[in-house]
Amino acid sequence: MKIIILEDEGITRQWLKKKLEELSEDYHVEGVFSNGRKALDYLASGKDVDVIFTDIRMPVMDGLEFLEKLLEMGLEPYKVILSAYDEFQYARQAMRLGAQEFVLKPEITKEALKQILGDAAKYLEQRKQEREEKKGKEAEEERGAALAELMKREPGSIKDLAKVFGEKVTEQEARQLVIVDIYLEKQTAREAVEELLLLFLEQEKMRGAFSWSGSRRIILGYLHKADMERTRLIGRLGDILQIHTGIRLYLGISRIQGDGNVKEMYRQAVTARENRVFFGIPGVQQYDDMRISMGQEAGELYFNQDIKEIMGYLQQENYDAAEQMVDAFLDNVKKASYLHPAYVKALCDEILSAYRHNLWEYTLDDEEKERAGGTGFFINKLALEANQGLMEGETPDLEQLIAMVKGEVEELCGLLQKKRGAGQYSAPVKEVMRYVEEHLGERISLEQMADAVFLSKPYLSTLFKKETGKKFSSYLQEMRLEKSSVMLKNSRLTIGEIAEQAGFFDTAHFSKAFKEHYGCSPLEYRKSK
DSSP, X not given: OEEEEEOSOHHHHHHHHHHHHHHOTTOEEEEEESSHHHHHHHHHTTOOOSEEEEESOOSSSOHHHHHHHHHHHTOOOEEXXXXXGGGHHHHHHHHHTTOOEEEEGGGOOHHHHHHHHHHXXXXXXXXXXXXXXXXXXXHHHHHHHHHHHHHHSSOOOHHHHHHHHOTTOOHHHHTTEEEEEEEESSOOOXXXXXXXXXXXXXXXXXXXXXXXXXXXXXXXXXXXXXXXXXXXXXXXXXXXHHHHHOOOEEEEEOOOOSSOOHHHHHHHHHHHHHHHHHHTOOEEEEGGGOOSBSSSSSOSBTTHHHHHHHHHHHXXXXXXXXXHHHHHHHHHHTTOTTSXXXXXHHHHHHHHHHHHHHHTTSOOOHHHHHHHHHHHHHHHHHHHHHHHTTTTXXXXXXXXXXXXXXXXXXXXXXXXXXXXXXXXXXXHHHHHHXXXXXXXXXXXXXXXXXXXXXXXXXXXXXHHHHHHSXXXXXXXXXXXXXXXXXXXXXXXXXXXXHHHHHTOSSHHHHHHHHHHHHSSOHHHHHHHO
């Protein structure tokens, strides 16, 4: 242990030096100084010191100024303040400047010095461990940053990977790289997760590096060993993290490429992890186990037949059967957790595109174009959200997608049935329907409609019932209810405002008619949608 003494009284300096060196041959007093300036020059020359004994009151540079300079230099020896009885206020200030011990000069004994140096040894050992841990953590962070950089680049080389994991890694070992995308359902303390990861890598004797991507995602790269099974190994890591954090995890594992293409492996790990999040199933997904073809070779794609049947029903204008088939398809997709999320979204996009294609064969007004064109917007928005959430892990899940598709199919199906029916009606009935659609919020009577189309009220009533199968009053109420249901889903208007815009007498009349037709109140309907 290297020691220096700062004391302006010569006899005290020599007496203290003698006492310290008598304690043990391992204690070396490297220098004694009469003021802080001389000691500072000694330290500035690069000399190592473990323990400093310093008086407070000294000429040229006192002990307090000396401690301040030590802080500026970033030096952290064990500092002991030597003080007289009347210097307690100075001693307290010295403690705030980083001194570890305060001892009164009359109380300096052999036993006291032995205790001080014993405490100093513990302090120095702790600081050494902290420096080693810091150095190790910095090395881990450097490896993680280097791996993250490789994931952004075009295919790198095996030598690049070897540099990430250390010079002792062979090219053959580097070819066994596996990328794991880990997503935590909630945010937690990084330090705890990092410590668990490092302990796991150490226990399994695995060479690995990791980096955070956002606040809940970790990208881990490790060199796989032939005697390990990837899913079981990473599943165990997931279990350990979940047990100690109490948070559900979703993990995706890449293939072993063997060619240094870290960017492609990262994509695979992300896709596999997205699968778990998309289907709402915590745990591990291996990219190799995901598929879209029904056979080992490139054969018929999953659910391809379902899509063909839905399109067939749409071509036949059998919209009820098409809608039932869509519901069955979505129910079956819930069980197909081996599929790529992007493939499921593509299937849904294909279904909604087929509905749109059929609808565009009709002449649409501006409102109908907006309702029909919105379908593609929702799927594109879903894809955009998936890309934006890629780094953080928050992509739309299957339940959200199913709810969106069902809502859009219901909307488009209603438009298609309405347009198909419009082509079967006579000119007076079409004119009545057009007027009703444009003036729903107003008071409308059959007598008023009869005058508008130059027919008698009884004749128009008979004609309308014959062609539509409904009384005019029933049709009018259904149109008002349909418009109100759309506003409940797509606007923030109050129930009273919706009732008024849809043409009902008052809120009570609207609520009663709505519940009779839909089986629930307007507010319950809005919440469910």
